[in-house]
Amino acid sequence: MDPAAHPLAFSALLLAGCLIALWLWSLPLRNASIVDAFWGAAFAVAAWGAVLVAGAPLSSPRTALALTLVTLWAARLSLHLLVRNAGHGEDPRYAAMRRGHGARFWWVSLFTVFLLQAALAWAISLPVQLAALRGGPLGWLDGVAVAAWLGGFVFETVGDLQLRRFRADPSNRGRALDTGLWRYTRHPNYFGDALLWWGLGLLGVAAGAPWTLFAPALMTFLLLRVSGVALLEKDIAERRPAYRDYVARTSAFLPWFPRAAPVQPGPPASGSAGGT
Numbered sequence: 001m002d003p004a005a006h007p008l009a010f011s012a013l014l015l016a017g018c019l020i021a022l023w024l025w026s027l028p029l030r031n032a033s034i035v036d037a038f039w040g041a042a043f044a045v046a047a048w049g050a051v052l053v054a055g056a057p058l059s060s061p062r063t064a065l066a067l068t069l070v071t072l073w074a075a076r077l078s079l080h081l082l083v084r085n086a087g088h089g090e091d092p093r094y095a096a097m098r099r100g101h102g103a104r105f106w107w108v109s110l111f112t113v114f115l116l117q118a119a120l121a122w123a124i125s126l127p128v129q130l131a132a133l134r135g136g137p138l139g140w141l142d143g144v145a146v147a148a149w150l151g152g153f154v155f156e157t158v159g160d161l162q163l164r165r166f167r168a169d170p171s172n173r174g175r176a177l178d179t180g181l182w183r184y185t186r187h188p189n190y191f192g193d194a195l196l197w198w199g200l201g202l203l204g205v206a207a208g209a210p211w212t213l214f215a216p217a218l219m220t221f222l223l224l225r226v227s228g229v230a231l232l233e234k235d236i237a238e239r240r241p242a243y244r245d246y247v248a249r250t251s252a253f254l255p256w257f258p259r260a261a262p263v264q265p266g267p268p269a270s271g272s273a274g275g276t
Helices: 007-029 034-054 061-085 092-124 126-134 140-168 188-206 210-226 242-249
Strands: none
Touching: 007 034, 007 092, 007 126, 034 061, 034 092, 034 126, 061 126, 061 140, 061 188, 092 126, 092 210, 126 188, 126 210, 140 188, 188 210
């Protein structure tokens, strides 16, 4: 069968081709981190590839909405990661994998880094792809989807900007960011990303594919348990003691009001029981 005859098969092959090309580029650079900046772009590539090969009308309201939302998110995230990672060499995660696999890393990285990300991006983008392919008029559920997407987009964007400003100030070295959105959740950018994808998942439901809600569920799981919160906080409290107090009073993921700071043990006050 001609892969182009089915737009979802075409988008899968398109992503695989893009990531293989990126892998080949990473070999002379000895830097697998270049895959990170493509993570957001991969979702837009999948959606646009599927729509264009299928010849779906771009004038359809839901098609235009799905492509617009995923493209805005993809462009912002990829640009943010590109700027953040520029000039910093290979990410410690990939550097550790390179040391662990030694001379085999060039081959192992193709499957465990590049093609794995291609598969994840294709699967998670299914609600967007199907919403864009099926098109149709917009309804109330599309409105709920846009509201969730917008809330998540604002959270993610503002959280990243606040973190960038905080890190740019040398006087903040060793401190924990606990102002702005970071006062209410330790990971506003990850929470925003998850909320945004639940919005995009609702577009799939509105297009008649409720089973695609597995996609935002998978994205949320990855952000919480794999590449997001769990990975970032694995040893951060050991490297930055101030983070322990921040953890004790701040919600890990869902935004909520901070708890009271824990009372630190100390010597009894003068005149109190047990005092001198």
